Amino acid sequence: MTAPTSAQAGFRHFHEQIEQLKQRLLDMSHRAEELIDLAVDALQTRDLGKAETVIAADAEVDAMEIEVEQQAIALLALQQPMARDLRFIVGAIKISNDLERVGDHAVNIAQATMRLIGDSAQGVVIPAPELDDMARRARAMLGESLDAFITVDGALGRQVCAADDEVDALHDSVFRALLTYMMERPANISAALQLMLVSRNLERVADLATNIGEDAVYLAEGKQIKHHLEDRGQD
Numbered sequence: 001m002t003a004p005t006s007a008q009a010g011f012r013h014f015h016e017q018i019e020q021l022k023q024r025l026l027d028m029s030h031r032a033e034e035l036i037d038l039a040v041d042a043l044q045t046r047d048l049g050k051a052e053t054v055i056a057a058d059a060e061v062d063a064m065e066i067e068v069e070q071q072a073i074a075l076l077a078l079q080q081p082m083a084r085d086l087r088f089i090v091g092a093i094k095i096s097n098d099l100e101r102v103g104d105h106a107v108n109i110a111q112a113t114m115r116l117i118g119d120s121a122q123g124v125v126i127p128a129p130e131l132d133d134m135a136r137r138a139r140a141m142l143g144e145s146l147d148a149f150i151t152v153d154g155a156l157g158r159q160v161c162a163a164d165d166e167v168d169a170l171h172d173s174v175f176r177a178l179l180t181y182m183m184e185r186p187a188n189i190s191a192a193l194q195l196m197l198v199s200r201n202l203e204r205v206a207d208l209a210t211n212i213g214e215d216a217v218y219l220a221e222g223k224q225i226k227h228h229l230e231d232r233g234q235d
Contacts, residue, residue, distance in 0.1 A: 014079050021071050021092055022150050025099075028064040029146040032099045033139055035061070035106035036205060040135040043113045043198060051117075054110035061103035068096035084152075084219065091149060091215040098208045102142065105201040105208075112194040112201075119191045130177065131195070134170045134202040137163065141209035148216035154223075157216030160209055161225070167206035174199040 035054050042050035072093045075081065081089055141160050148156035178192045178199075214226050 014075070014081075014085075017071070017075055017079075018085065018088070021068065021075070021089070024064065024068050024071065025092055025095060026146060026150060028061065028068060028096060028099045029142065031057075031061055031064065032102040032106070033142055035103055036109075036135065036139055036142070036202075039106040039109035039113070040131075040202075042110055043116070044132075046113070046117050048114060048117055051110040051113045054106050058103050058107045061100055065096045065100040069093055072096075087219050087222075091219055095146075095149065095212050095215060098211050102205055102208055105205050108201045109198050112197045116191055116194050119194070130170050130174045131199060131202070134167055134174070134199065134206075137167050137170070138202050138205040138209065141167070141206050141213070145209045145212035145216060149212055149219060152216070152220045154217045154220030157213040157220065158225075160213030160216075164206050164210045167203055171199050171203040 035057055038050055039054045041047070042054065072089045075089050076086075141163050144156060145160045147153070148160060175196060178196050182189045182192045211226075214224075217223060217225050
């Protein structure tokens, strides 16, 4: 059997490193999704311990971002990738930042939950169907956007971007419901404001998933759809 050339060995090593970077991105996404789930669960059950767990875990997501960024920069510096490989590595750096921000939003939800637990007006009614639906949709968008990027699936990336409008509409619905509640029961204004904050953070998670979906489209198709550039004929 002919021994592999140094070029072949280098090519194989490069793609092994790419696969490691993909796996680390997936690990980071899964952890961020878990924290969103846990933060929403803490809110629904008014569980102080779960909220504290979310806050403590934020450092883990921060460390993952640094690791992904370092791996990606090393690949850029040492391998000088081109075309789709270059787009993937640059996209990985951007996405790791988006996922770190998802972790921050989970922390914000957990902190709002802790304030609700400490609020004397704990009987405030949560617009549960809307918030539950927002959390479910935002989390699904996050997972699908990463899948679209990792599998280079532009159609799935576009699907994630289209789903953002539904989360925005739910956010508006929650805002209106809580505003009405505050007008009817002024004593619970502070608690309702915390729930508005939760809704806003879930809406931002969906926005970050949309960012990743747009990166997936760019990776797959070489087309930039951020800010509707595609509609203006700018690739």
